[in-house]
Amino acid sequence: MDYVALTNAIMASYDVYLYAITGVYFSMQSPGAQVSPRLLNEFERVAHGIRKTFLGQVSDVLQGFQADSGLSHDSPVMSDARTAAAALYDDIDAIAGANMHSLRDRLAGKGAMLADMLKGASGGIGQLLQRKLEKPDFKAVDASGRKWDAKTLMRTMVRDYGYQSAIEHQLAGMTGDLAVVTYADPEHANHGLVFSITGKTPGYPSFGQIRSKIFHPNSTAQVTEHVSP
Known part of the structure; x- marks a missing residue:
């Protein structure tokens, strides 16, 4: 479900x-x-x-x-x-x-x-x-x-x-500390934003810092694990 x-x-x-x-x-x-x-x-x-x-x-x-x-x-x-x-x-x-x-x-x-x-x-x-x-x-x-x-x-x-629980569960299953915000529309302003799940990786905003802005009640944002190029 x-x-x-x-x-x-x-x-x-x-x-x-x-x-x-x-x-x-x-x-x-x-x-x-x-x-x-x-x-x-x-x-x-x-x-x-x-x-x-x-x-x-x-x-x-x-x-x-x-x-x-x-x-x-x-x-x-x-x-x-x-x-x-x-x-x-x-x-x-x-x-x-x-x-x-x-x-x-x-x-x-x-x-x-x-x-x-x-x-x-x-x-x-x-x-x-x-x-x-x-x-x-x-x-x-x-x-x-x-x-x-x-x-x-x-x-x-x-x-x-339900949405917040799904996002939290996805983040909990990641092996690294960096995750990427994704949208179905790749032109979305926040598509591709990389953030630190714990806030411990320097140079990246933490999940806590971006949560209310990006993962709000009407949001369609999803998350994937960040893979370094």
Whole structure:
């Protein structure tokens, strides 16, 4: 499993998760009526079970990715891979939890406001209007406090984890200290840049120095071992 497959697998599960908790949310709406505490508790119970299933799928996919990538055995990057995977899992859990709680809050606070918006609408038109007005718009906040569309942030985090893990694993397998940045497009400004993996080879920038600039979340850069001419 490569990082693209990893991203697609987790995003597919996330789409199902959002669809499922939104379905529960809609099933418990009653236009113009306050939602009872009992119904709110029931929403939390059912949504929590869906969230638990989703997180189990995430855990399985992450473990499969590590195994397929050679990160599930003892290696110089093993501990870092475990730490990064655990951090990603926690971030995914936080977003999934925020999604669930946002629906719970919407369910608790709709009542009279929705009733006013639906005045004059009846039958099928009223139902369509209700769903349009109440369609959840899932948001998430990153570590810097920036607000994102939840799906965009989820995809960015998962893809970056997989990509960074792949780059680290490639570097860990090299016999020398020098590596080369490559792109599918040989005209790219950073194509052919030679760097020191450890930072111990004089005259070359270290991996740490170039990492955020070159190996960013949307990067397509790859690495190969440098061979002296």
